[in-house]
Amino acid sequence: MNQAVQKHIPEGCMQDSKGRWVPVETISDIDMVRHELVCEVARKAQELQEAMRDFKMNTLGDVEAFIDLSAEKYGVSIGGKKGNVTLISFDGRYKLQRAIQDSISFDERLQAAKELIDQCIHRWAEGSAAEIRALVDHAFQVDKEGNISTGRILGLRRLSIDDEQWKQAMTAIADSIQVTGSQTYIRLYERVGMSEQWRAIPLDLAKL
Structure with missing residues (x-):
């Protein structure tokens, strides 16, 4: 919150959901604890969201760089929009997919x-x-x-x-x-034992 906004906050008050300023001493303990809990979780979620966004962008950049490096081995340069790519670790344990889905x-x-x-x-x-x-x-x-x-x-x-x-x-x-338009997805998988089955490494909170 910037200083310009802070100057308009009455001392000892909190704003409720309707935009009204309420004296802190009139707010019940359970309402205050609930407020602090939700705000703390929301703050951590926003930090996690930013970290996941950075992870995706960094991973996409790394995959692009690897594709270019691999192409250079054959003396070619891959230009324009690149399609789906699957990369598997040397030991066969992990699989990384970059998928581009058109809308x-x-x-x-x-x-x-x-x-x-x-x-x-x-x-x-x-x-x-x-x-x-x-x-x-x-x-x-x-x-x-x-x-x-x-x-x-x-x-x-x-x-x-x-x-x-x-x-x-x-x-x-x-x-x-x-x-x-198009949306680019990063999907990670881990091999199940020594089988041919792959198990997704979920980055969706609902699937954890």
Whole structure:
């Protein structure tokens, strides 16, 4: 808290959740202990968060440097955006993965794909059309935020349907895909004994 803010704090008072200044002597012991506990845990969590952020950035830098070093052995320079990488320790005990996951959305051509699919379903004979209609309707459903599930939409492209209009719809889906950003992940694993099984080293508090 900076000095400018501190000058406005009435002596012997604490601010409550509604922004009111409350004399410390009127605050119960249990409320004060609760306040100190929560603030202390929050402070430690913020320090841990900063340490984890530094760990991730340092690890990403180390991995990038190693990739460049390895490439130099073959007289090449790796430029541009690099993809997923898996590194395993010499003794096979630990595995380090750098994974880059793209965030995608769909532009207006997705609506053209939906119209083509609807035309396919109307044109096809009854029977399997009902099942495909249910699958398509499910794929194009939106969540509470109005977002379409990219997984369900892309899942339609895995259907093996030999129909030119359907294939045209699948092309429209592919053309509508827009990469809106990417997220880089660091994942660590430890081998379970001498088996081929790997156990994740969790960095998520909920998984510890």
